[in-house]
Amino acid sequence: MTETDVERRLRGALSARAAAVTVRDLRPAPAPSGSARRSRVTRWWLPLTAGLAAAAVSIMAFALLRPVGPAPAPPVSPASPVSPASSPAISPSASPSASPSASPSVSPPAPSRSPATVGSTPASSPSAQTVAPTPR
């Protein structure tokens, strides 16, 4: 079988197979410009609508899920003293030589004080006198 014979058979078979498809076999289909026009015209608002919907959902979620109660209290400062003996308010009176008009900012360093020292001179502290309730 020569190559020309194969080509001839090939051409004949392809032509016969293609001729088996006629216009009547095709399903009725509209031209693409008619079928696709509507979808192209009505599609411009889709991104806009999607954006608005997303924004509305975000706003609703924020409004619904927002915490309604009071704001949480600020954290306690870690340097707050616990015992009155080590309070900075007493510190100006820790030394007997300090004057009552001395500013509390000039307090001596806390580690140098001892509770025994403070307790030994309670009357020398002006702040202790001010705080103590006076009977009437």
Place this chain on the structure above:
Amino acid sequence: MIFVLPMPLSLLRRWRGTAAGPVVTEAPAAPAIDELYRERRLPLVRLAVLMVDDLPTAEDIVQDVFTRLYRRHGTGLGAVADPNAYLVSAVMNAARSALRRRRIARAYLPPRPEPAPAAEDEALLGAGDRDVIRALGRLTTRQRQVVVLRYWSGLSEQEIAGALRITAGTVKSTAHRALTLLRAQLEEK
């Protein structure tokens, strides 16, 4: 303060149409793509049938190709240098994708018995033609593309190379290999 919003072109065209009022309009010329569709639909469906051997799939392929062409270039087709070559190339690519999908589906589905040929095909195709078509189905997709474009569409090697985006040398070697396989299969009969 004036805000200028981006108005969609479709609304702009509609607004212009209504603002212009009733004017004497000529009968609009049929878009180029519609004429092309009327002229080329049947040959392209035949081309796709020769590739996928299935009329409904071939019709889907051609319809998808025309729809994509319209969405990309509109009705004028002024940007397309050669619409016919574009369509042939698009149909070939779509047929190749359809054959690939079919091959993947067959790999995952249980084998089905070979469907009996339609009575019309039996009447129109002789036994020799059916053998050739069956042997054509055993070729690779690329070989089938080259054979169909060469022996049915009558394209030259250069045109086939342009449509399939391969070199002319590849077209020549692919066609030679396809003919060798076809000859071997037809001699076995």
